[in-house]
Amino acid sequence: MLHIENLTKRFGANVAVDNASFVVDRPMMIGIIGASGAGKSTLLRMMNRLSDASDGSIIFKDRDVTRLQGKAKREWQSECAMIFQQFNLVPRMDVVSNVLHGTLNKRSTMATLFNLYPTEDIHRAIEILDRLGIAEHAPKRAEALSGGQQQRVAIARALMQDPQIILADEPIASLDPMNAQIVMEALRRIFEEDGRTVIANLHTLDTARRYCDRVIGMRQGRIVFDGTPDQLTTGVARDIYGAGAEFSEEATSTEIGALDRPARTLEAV
Numbered sequence: 705m706l707h708i709e710n711l712t713k714r715f716g717a718n719v720a721v722d723n724a725s726f727v728v729d730r731p732m733m734i735g736i737i738g739a740s741g742a743g744k745s746t747l748l749r750m751m752n753r754l755s756d757a758s759d760g761s762i763i764f765k766d767r768d769v770t771r772l773q774g775k776a777k778r779e780w781q782s783e784c785a786m787i788f789q790q791f792n793l794v795p796r797m798d799v800v801s802n803v804l805h806g807t808l809n810k811r812s813t814m815a816t817l818f819n820l821y822p823t824e825d826i827h828r829a830i831e832i833l834d835r836l837g838i839a840e841h842a843p844k845r846a847e848a849l850s851g852g853q854q855q856r857v858a859i860a861r862a863l864m865q866d867p868q869i870i871l872a873d874e875p876i877a878s879l880d881p882m883n884a885q886i887v888m889e890a891l892r893r894i895f896e897e898d899g900r901t902v903i904a905n906l907h908t909l910d911t912a913r914r915y916c917d918r919v920i921g922m923r924q925g926r927i928v929f930d931g932t933p934d935q936l937t938t939g940v941a942r943d944i945y946g947a948g949a950e951f952s953e954e955a956t957s958t959e960i961g962a963l964d965r966p967a968r969t970l971e972a973v
């Protein structure tokens with residue numbers, strides 16, 4: 705389905721992503737972990753084409769999306785929607801309009817200019833907000849919502865594009881633990897119920913092992929681990945984060961990971 709082949713990004717002499725390769729052969733939820741500066745954001749940004757690769761390729765369903773331009777590139781960005789740590793909503797605009805912004809790639813300039821949204825799109829936006837448990841906030845300005853609610857609006861905006869892949873760059877880094885859980889559960893449901901692939905950069909090992917089927921570990925631009933949460937032992941974690949990093953056995957034990965993980969419907973895959 706998705707083939708990342710020798711993807712590389714250089715910033716001058718600095719190699720931010722170094723020959724990264726992996727294959728996603730069916731919808732799944734993937735967590736990317738690694739220390740600050742490991743190249744996680746750069747990898748996602750290249751996949752979404754926010755940033756151009758220096759080398760290598762991104763193949764989705766036999767289509768090379770690495771060097772698409774113009775309309776074709778915008779279409780890919782709809783198929784492969786991205787959400788961010790800081791939500792990137794328009795703060796003074798109401799929630800439902802923020803969600804409808806997710807259709808911008810598909811609309812004419814005139815329609816956009818006059819804020820003309822088809823009724824069916826408005827209904828769909830409300831349905832998506834309802835699914836995420838925030839329909840009651842639809843008329844409010846985005847800035848009036850809590851961080852967790854704003855991130856769910858950003859997820860709704862992404863879903864409005866009906867993407868096959870959702871890329872999430874540290875989606876819960878600005879949230880308290882309860883909101884973090886709500887947002888991660890929402891992403892998990894989107895994978896399980898819709899069969900969309902979710903690839904999330906995550907700060908903590910625990911979150912990755914709790915919600916993801918597969919974990920990719922990056923260190924200094926390279927992929928140094930690619931496996932299941934159960935394979936993510938303390939030794940592997942040290943490899944990813946560097947020898948000096950400290951991990952409690954509890955944080956990396958397979959039992960804890962298995963117990964904490966929400967019930968999964970793998971049949972849906």
Ligand SMILES: Nc1ncnc2c1ncn2[C@@H]1O[C@H](COP(=O)(O)OP(=O)(O)OP(=O)(O)O)[C@@H](O)[C@H]1O
Nearest residue numbers: 715718719720738739740741742743744745746747
């Ligand atoms: N626009 C840029 N110009 C120059 N160097 C950059 C740019 N973006 C990223 N880098 C460098 O690329 C490397 C990887 O950065 P990246 O932001 O991808 O790391 P990260 O794993 O997402 O880190 P964090 O956990 O802090 O978000 C770093 O050395 C960073 O300084």
Ligand SMILES: [Mg+2]
Nearest residue numbers: 744745746905
């Ligand atoms: Mg980052």
